[in-house]
Amino acid sequence: MRWHLSLTTKVLLFVSVPLLIQIALLGALATLQSQAEEALKSSTRSQTISDIINRLTSDIFEIVERYRTYEALENVPFDDDLGNMMFKRVSKDYQELREITKDQPDIFSAVNNSEKTTYESLQRFQAIKNALRAALPNTKKERILIARKFRARPDDAVFQRLIEIGKEQKRLSERAPEEQADFRRKAQVVMIFLGVFDLLLGIALSLFLTRGITTRLQRVSDNTFKLAGGLPLHPVLQGSDEIATLDQVFHKMAFELKEASRKERAVVANARDFICTIDSNGRFVAANPASTTLLGVKTEDLLGQHVVDLIVGVDKDKVLNHLEGLKHETAPAPFEIEMHTASGSTIETIWSAHWSDEEDSVFCVVHDITDRRRAEKLKQEVMAMITHDLRSPLSTINNVLDFFEVLVTGGSDERGQRYLNMARRNTDRMLTLINDLLDIEKIKSGNMTIEVESFALETCLSSCEGLSAGLAEEIGVKLVFEPTDSVVAADQKLIDRVLSNLVSNAIKFSPKGKTVRVSSLLDGDFVLIKVEDQGPGIPIDQLESVFERFRQVRAPGAKTKGGSGLGLAICKAIVELHGGKIWVESTSSGSSFFFTVPLASTGTAVES
Secondary structure (H helix, E strand, O other), X not given: OOOOOOHHHXXXXXXXXXXXXXXXXXXXXXXXXHHHHHHHHHHHHHHHHHHHHHHHHHHHHXXXXXXXXXXXXXXXOOOOHHXXXXXXXXXXXXXXXXXXXXXXXXXXXXXXXXXXXXXXXHHHHHHHHHHHHHHOOOOHHHHHHHHHHXXXXXXXXXXXXXXXXXXXXXXXXXXXXXXXXXXXXXXXXXXXXXXXXXXXXXHHHHHHHXXXXXXXXXXXXXXXXXHHHOOXXXXXXXXXXXXXXXXXXXXXXXXXXXXXXXXXXXXXXXXXXXXXXXXXXXXXXXXXXHHHHHHOOOHHHHOOOEHHHHEOHHHHHHHHHHHHHHHHOOOOOOEEEEEEOOOOOEEEEEEEEEEEOOOOEEEEEEXXXXXXXXXXXXXXXXXXXXXXXXXXXXXXXXXXXXHHHHHHHHOOOHHHHHHHHHHHHHHHHXXXXXXXXXXXXXXXXXXXXXXXXXXXXXXXXXXXXXXXXXXXXXXXXXXXXXXXXXXXXXXXXXXXXXXXXXXXXXXXXXXXXXXXXXXEEEEOOEEEEEEEOOOOOOOHHHOOOOOOOOOOOOXXXXXXXXXXXXXXXXXXXXXXXXXXXXXXXXXXXXXXXXXXXXXXXXXXXXXX
């Protein structure tokens, strides 16, 4: 049965098994070392026992030698200095011998027996000596009896056992070097055996890991080259380890990439937009079938052609400059180009292009906007026609009303004068609406141009004050224009229109007796102009939409003033054409409109 081990488990085996063997080797060496040390201690103890026994035997025989004769026993005392010293040595020797042999019952028993026998012999000597002193034998018979007691020897078997123990311990101590050498030989054998086993096991584990890791990784690596070359991949690796999982994920990724590539090709092939790749020399190297629909040129015929061959003459330099500029732009903007078709007609297109350093090519998506351009042109023509057809009759009616006004004012017909004024207001309102519609379409189509010039902002403020004074007086609102000496760079007529529109709105929405204030101050390279009223304010939910087309504010308590709903949208477009910005801030006690105009030169805004 084959084990499916994870890569982590295999690496742990590769590391831990030799380590365990090394630990076992160290344990074996430690055991041998312990045995060697124990043998050395045993040898030292045996040598010590042998030395003490030899010394003890020597001391005992020295005592026996001193008192061995009848005359010595009779004349040599036991309690002189030498005798006391000899007896103390014997006692000390036995004490040391008992201490060192207490863990060896056999030897300890023999030592005790020997000590007992020795002291019995000494007591016998003492008894004989005391008998000699008490009896003072003079007869031959008494002397013979004492001599027989004297010649009675201690238990030779006990002393013989003690001597044999000493010799045996001597032999044991002499065997210590051989045992040490034996332990060293065993340690060498263990080290060599375990070292060779560790080496062989390491080689076996290396082969196992090489087969299980390196070979399988090489297979995964081969799959990457096969995927890059579009070749079939190796079969999926079986198992649950990390490499098998990686290979399975790689196969899944390869499948997803193929699916994504297939879908991408399907999208590109069926796209209505013309999608192409242009190399650094400006030639087509790839294109989708939409080239046939858009340009009337088959894909295979388009490859190799230079891009300028399909561009209308006036736009050729524009295309080349854009393609060259793409190499230095991170977020290129789309650009519009007029192109030739195979039938000889021209089409309007918008290009979205991106430069790739890796491919050294430009990827382009070309969208046909011919129908949109025609629709916009038709819309402009219709709007121009409608505004012309409406404005011309209204201008004529306005002129007639002027004529009738002269006639009516010459008489005293108040009713006729009221009707004339009503007709004039409605005619002016319709003309304003038509002009606003025309201007908003110009702005939307990008056809509105501005004529920038330097002028004093005070000129605009004075003009606006003069035009707005009548309406303010009619409604009963006070106008305050704070003076300024700032000089701006803008289209004066358009700035007049923005300012007049904002001031007239502020007057219309201000209650009677309130104030409309116009002020300005420097804001970096711009002048910030503020138009402030004291009306009911703009609801918070309408602040973001007041600049949208056809949107009129419906504030609580505000009167309906009418209008086209295009004034603020036109103001926003004019300000943004000058590179400025416009916004509104409002509370329940009034609204403040702000817009910025570029400075022409350093100036100082004066506030009062």
